[in-house]
Amino acid sequence: METHYINNQHYTLHDFEKVLSTGCRIELGENAKEAVQKCYDYLHHKLTTESNVIYGINTGFGSLCNTVIGNHELEQLQLNLVRSHACGVGAVVSENITKRILLLKAIGLSKGHSGVHLETIEQILFLYNENILPVIYELGSLGASGDLAPLAHMSLSLIGEGEVIYKGNRRRTSEVFRELNRNPVSLQAKEGLALLNGTQFMSAFLSYSVAAGMDILNSANNIASISLDALGGLMTPFKSNVNLLRKQNGQIKVAEYISERLKDSELFKMKKEHVQDPYSLRCIPQIHGASLDTIDYCKNIVENEMNAVTDNPTIFPDSDEIISAGNFHGQPLALSLDFLAIALSELGSNSERRTYKLISGEKGLPAFLVKNPGLNSGLMIAQYSCASLVSQNKQLCTPASVDTIDSSNGQEDHVSMGANAGTKLYRVIQNVKNILGIELLCASQAMEFRRPSKTSTENEILLSAYREVVPFIDEDRIISEDIKKSKDYLFK
Numbered sequence: 001m002e003t004h005y006i007n008n009q010h011y012t013l014h015d016f017e018k019v020l021s022t023g024c025r026i027e028l029g030e031n032a033k034e035a036v037q038k039c040y041d042y043l044h045h046k047l048t049t050e051s052n053v054i055y056g057i058n059t060g061f062g063s064l065c066n067t068v069i070g071n072h073e074l075e076q077l078q079l080n081l082v083r084s085h086a087c088g089v090g091a092v093v094s095e096n097i098t099k100r101i102l103l104l105k106a107i108g109l110s111k112g113h114s115g116v117h118l119e120t121i122e123q124i125l126f127l128y129n130e131n132i133l134p135v136i137y138e139l140g141s142l143g144a145s146g147d148l149a150p151l152a153h154m155s156l157s158l159i160g161e162g163e164v165i166y167k168g169n170r171r172r173t174s175e176v177f178r179e180l181n182r183n184p185v186s187l188q189a190k191e192g193l194a195l196l197n198g199t200q201f202m203s204a205f206l207s208y209s210v211a212a213g214m215d216i217l218n219s220a221n222n223i224a225s226i227s228l229d230a231l232g233g234l235m236t237p238f239k240s241n242v243n244l245l246r247k248q249n250g251q252i253k254v255a256e257y258i259s260e261r262l263k264d265s266e267l268f269k270m271k272k273e274h275v276q277d278p279y280s281l282r283c284i285p286q287i288h289g290a291s292l293d294t295i296d297y298c299k300n301i302v303e304n305e306m307n308a309v310t311d312n313p314t315i316f317p318d319s320d321e322i323i324s325a326g327n328f329h330g331q332p333l334a335l336s337l338d339f340l341a342i343a344l345s346e347l348g349s350n351s352e353r354r355t356y357k358l359i360s361g362e363k364g365l366p367a368f369l370v371k372n373p374g375l376n377s378g379l380m381i382a383q384y385s386c387a388s389l390v391s392q393n394k395q396l397c398t399p400a401s402v403d404t405i406d407s408s409n410g411q412e413d414h415v416s417m418g419a420n421a422g423t424k425l426y427r428v429i430q431n432v433k434n435i436l437g438i439e440l441l442c443a444s445q446a447m448e449f450r451r452p453s454k455t456s457t458e459n460e461i462l463l464s465a466y467r468e469v470v471p472f473i474d475e476d477r478i479i480s481e482d483i484k485k486s487k488d489y490l491f492k
Helices: 013-022 030-049 071-085 095-109 118-129 148-158 173-180 191-196 200-230 240-244 249-261 284-306 331-359 380-396 418-448 457-467 479-490
Strands: 003-006 025-028 089-092 137-139 163-166 169-172 314-316 321-323
Touching: 013 095, 013 200, 013 284, 025 030, 025 095, 025 118, 030 118, 030 314, 071 148, 071 191, 095 118, 095 148, 095 191, 095 200, 118 148, 137 148, 137 418, 148 191, 148 200, 163 173, 169 173, 200 249, 200 284, 200 331, 200 418, 200 457, 240 249, 249 284, 284 331, 331 380, 331 418, 380 418, 380 479, 418 457, 418 479, 457 479
Parallel strands: 003 025
Antiparallel strands: 089 137, 163 169, 314 321
């Protein structure tokens, strides 16, 4: 099996997704090991030779920051921290998200500014490599002071406590460790805090969502081009001259993409009698383009974050500084997660409008896209489902980041709520995938009523492969099965 080394390199989102998807083993490289060891040695020399009070290392946490802890209790302090902060509730996060959390935490700690020992990072990588996934709950993080509750549940597994998912089964970590002859780590000074302080829960959701957003946008563009052809849409709104005048990069790129994709379409080239299309067709460049610009913005934010150090205090051995600051605050992520939810929800909203047009019995298409409407209801209720998903997304897109609640006796008096933004966005994404699956179901059905005329070569290839999965609807059948197949076809 191929091995990937974390070695203080800069990760792009593409790099990160490639590491995740290839299933390679992850290990620390020599540069990372040296940086980690140097910081660890510096911190412990500091603790044994000086009597400085350092937050979270020899003090309590949060509003207990002025309570000094004796040197003989420093390890117990870190152990207590992990146990007491494991207060997550709700659903267990997906395995995909948990793998991201582990990898992101290992990358952050490897930078050599956290004071942890090598064994702690290697334990994280052991869980990752062996696919031993800590049970982490969706709810409990305020997105400031780090993702405390979720990362506490992650950290429980490092010390042989809590629960994990292993080989598809939910089990006690201690049982799995005994089975594998693996010892838990013993947390030393600063280590519990280094593990819990950090934005890896939020970052995991944002990295997943940006990558998913790229796939969603690509599918939305492809399906929109089929719907455009099926509805006899005009090609003029996609001409370069009019879109260049707007000077919005996303709009220009989407217009170019749709034009290129439909360049050899028989239907697109046909003379049209009408003057203008509805906005859901005419404004595809503007709507989809704005979402593209948002995805690009969020991609930049998450790439910065996955290469960052976000625990507290931050240790600088070279300048002999230990600085208590706020890199754990999730505000950049919270705003991005909320922004991305809106952008992806809008792709779904516009998709539903095209679905509505497709089933409306206009443009020479039969009502509800079935041969014998009346006896057959066809795709009537598929649009209902689509509308329901769009409506729920509108509710989910209420920003989490505009809220804050005082915590820790007022010490933590502004929080980002970025974790809630992340879990909401995850639900929005699943809804949009189903919305697009429904539009493809309707657009492919509509194209059959345009035969023998053809759409573009690329669209015909897509439709041909799709028909192997979802046959033409001659008469009423259980449509939910078709919707699932349609979604799975798009997002394998």
